[in-house]
Amino acid sequence: MRSHGTDGGVAQAVLRRFNALRPLSDEDAAALEHAIPEGLLRAGPGEDLIAEGDPVDSVRLVLSGWMFRHKTLEDGRRQIVNFILPGETCDAHAYLLSTMDHAITTATPVAYAEIKRARFELLMAAHRTLAEAFMCETLLNSAIQREWVINLGRRAAFERVAHLFCEIFERLRPVGLVDGNSCALPVTQTDLADATGLSVVHANRTIQELRASGLIVLKDRTLTIRDLEALKNAAMYSPGYLRLYRAK
Amino acid sequence: MRSHGTDGGVAQAVLRRFNALRPLSDEDAAALEHAIPEGLLRAGPGEDLIAEGDPVDSVRLVLSGWMFRHKTLEDGRRQIVNFILPGETCDAHAYLLSTMDHAITTATPVAYAEIKRARFELLMAAHRTLAEAFMCETLLNSAIQREWVINLGRRAAFERVAHLFCEIFERLRPVGLVDGNSCALPVTQTDLADATGLSVVHANRTIQELRASGLIVLKDRTLTIRDLEALKNAAMYSPGYLRLYRAK
DNA sequence: CGTCCGCTTTAACATAAGCTAACGGGCAGC
DNA sequence: GCTGCCCGTTAGCTTATGTTAAAGCGGACG
Numbered sequence: 001m002r003s004h005g006t007d008g009g010v011a012q013a014v015l016r017r018f019n020a021l022r023p024l025s026d027e028d029a030a031a032l033e034h035a036i037p038e039g040l041l042r043a044g045p046g047e048d049l050i051a052e053g054d055p056v057d058s059v060r061l062v063l064s065g066w067m068f069r070h071k072t073l074e075d076g077r078r079q080i081v082n083f084i085l086p087g088e089t090c091d092a093h094a095y096l097l098s099t100m101d102h103a104i105t106t107a108t109p110v111a112y113a114e115i116k117r118a119r120f121e122l123l124m125a126a127h128r129t130l131a132e133a134f135m136c137e138t139l140l141n142s143a144i145q146r147e148w149v150i151n152l153g154r155r156a157a158f159e160r161v162a163h164l165f166c167e168i169f170e171r172l173r174p175v176g177l178v179d180g181n182s183c184a185l186p187v188t189q190t191d192l193a194d195a196t197g198l199s200v201v202h203a204n205r206t207i208q209e210l211r212a213s214g215l216i217v218l219k220d221r222t223l224t225i226r227d228l229e230a231l232k233n234a235a236m237y238s239p240g241y242l243r244l245y246r247a248k
Numbered sequence: 249m250r251s252h253g254t255d256g257g258v259a260q261a262v263l264r265r266f267n268a269l270r271p272l273s274d275e276d277a278a279a280l281e282h283a284i285p286e287g288l289l290r291a292g293p294g295e296d297l298i299a300e301g302d303p304v305d306s307v308r309l310v311l312s313g314w315m316f317r318h319k320t321l322e323d324g325r326r327q328i329v330n331f332i333l334p335g336e337t338c339d340a341h342a343y344l345l346s347t348m349d350h351a352i353t354t355a356t357p358v359a360y361a362e363i364k365r366a367r368f369e370l371l372m373a374a375h376r377t378l379a380e381a382f383m384c385e386t387l388l389n390s391a392i393q394r395e396w397v398i399n400l401g402r403r404a405a406f407e408r409v410a411h412l413f414c415e416i417f418e419r420l421r422p423v424g425l426v427d428g429n430s431c432a433l434p435v436t437q438t439d440l441a442d443a444t445g446l447s448v449v450h451a452n453r454t455i456q457e458l459r460a461s462g463l464i465v466l467k468d469r470t471l472t473i474r475d476l477e478a479l480k481n482a483a484m485y486s487p488g489y490l491r492l493y494r495a496k
Numbered sequence: 497c498g499t500c501c502g503c504t505t506t507a508a509c510a511t512a513a514g515c516t517a518a519c520g521g522g523c524a525g526c
Numbered sequence: 527g528c529t530g531c532c533c534g535t536t537a538g539c540t541t542a543t544g545t546t547a548a549a550g551c552g553g554a555c556g
Contacts, residue, residue, distance in 0.1 A: 073402060
């Protein structure tokens with residue numbers, strides 16, 4: 001199945017994720033893998049990959065590393081609207097709307113593949129299942145966005161942070177990035193605050209509380225969930241919106 | 249252009265909206281109009297059209313009336329995650345994910361058209377621009393969802409409600425549902441509270457404040473915006489995310 | 497014509513979360 | 527080995543928003 005010597009396994013996360021959404025045929029997988037090395041790129045941590053208002057005319061696949069989507073108000077208040085984790089795509093189809101309504105910044109060093117619009121459209125036309133998988137990615141993104149609206153609108157700080165942790169854990173699982181009950185959490189507390197709509201101080205207090213409750217350990221950018229079920233209960237986490245049935 | 253005697257003008261809102269996203273050829277428009285009367289349906293106010301977890305296998309187009317998407321936590325806290333206004337679609341492509349991750353309820357009496365998946369896919373295959381228009385609808389929905397995340401995460405109550413009002417006004421404009429500086433707002437304060445993540449009491453206080461500031465008049469389910477620019481400033485409303493450039 | 501009911505409004509009080517400020521620890525660079 | 531900087535942490539005080547409760551108000555309905 002691996003056919004490109006130079007990028008051995010580099011597309012692994014993407015393939016695993018897509019297979020969880022729509023099982024891909026070997027042919028579909030090969031076509032996707034083939035498109036990746038052509039547009040392979042890297043970026044360091046804290047780099048702005050694209051800003052609000054920028055024109056879009058390609059699709060990106062995250063091979064490794066974390067990014068996040070965010071918007072900033074005139075007076076500087078920033079909100080992270082979503083994280084983009086390994087295996088996920090930025091902006092499939094977004095070129096249809098011409099420009100970005102939000103910015104994307106890297107949290108860690110990342111490797112990603114950029115597929116130009118024309119190339120992408122050919123790929124979609126030729127591989128129906130692949131097209132559906134990308135479509136699912138986009139829909140799932142909406143579903144996650146809706147869950148974040150609930151998180152910010154109706155959950156208290158403790159539940160909110162707990163929920164975010166559950167979600168990240170469950171999103172990393174299908175791409176093989178959880179190790180037992182631990183996963184990487186390579187972002188600052190400022191980022192977590194901006195993702196949960198809290199002030200940094202309160203985000204910190206909340207994390208302390210989560211630690212004190214024995215539900216999690218968070219140290220050296222590694223999150224360990226001591227009791228996932230209990231954490232989900234505390235977060236009022238309702239499974240399902242991530243649609244990872246097939247992913248086990 | 250009108251060819252169906254019985255549904256005279258019923259698809260007007262949908263066509264206006266689509267034209268604002270992707271100018272449709274007469275042929276595309278005709279194909280869409282043709283699909284509508286077949287699945288024409290009505291519902292009263294407060295009806296649950298679909299619940300979380302329900303299977304989806306059709307696309308709906310709202311011809312008239314308001315609906316909203318919402319999720320409810322186990323303990324009853326409810327969050328409206330978006331309104332669905334006349335001319336907008338529910339769930340284009342959503343059938344790809346099999347089931348709903350949220351519920352849809354009507355706020356007013358509504359008329360809508362239901363297009364079954366098979367029919368919809370044929371329509372998409374035959375009309376590229378129409379397919380793009382539906383795709384844009386889906387993407388726009390995501391963009392709105394992101395803006396709601398910012399609204400709930402980083403705006404204070406006053407800004408939040410002001411922002412919602414600006415958004416609704418701008419979303420109703422391209423479908424011809426604003427009249428001067430007024431538009432319908434056929435929802436209760438409880439609904440507004442659930443959409444803005446506030447308690448009813450505080451939502452009410454905030455609306456009073458908005459009235460006192462002279463920015464709006466809200467009476468008999470009609471919203472009048474006294475000074476749209478001022479309201480947008482107060483809301484830190486950044487145009488653009490609704491992509492209504494072409495709609496003027 | 498009175499009663500019920502859903503919606504809005506007000507009041508009084510409770511509290512979660514914000515803000516400002518300062519300190520500590522680790523790590524990179526000089 | 528000192529210095530600076532980023533990040534996490536803690537403290538003390540402020541405030542926006544939630545909660546509970548009750549009253550007003552108008553329309554629907556018998």
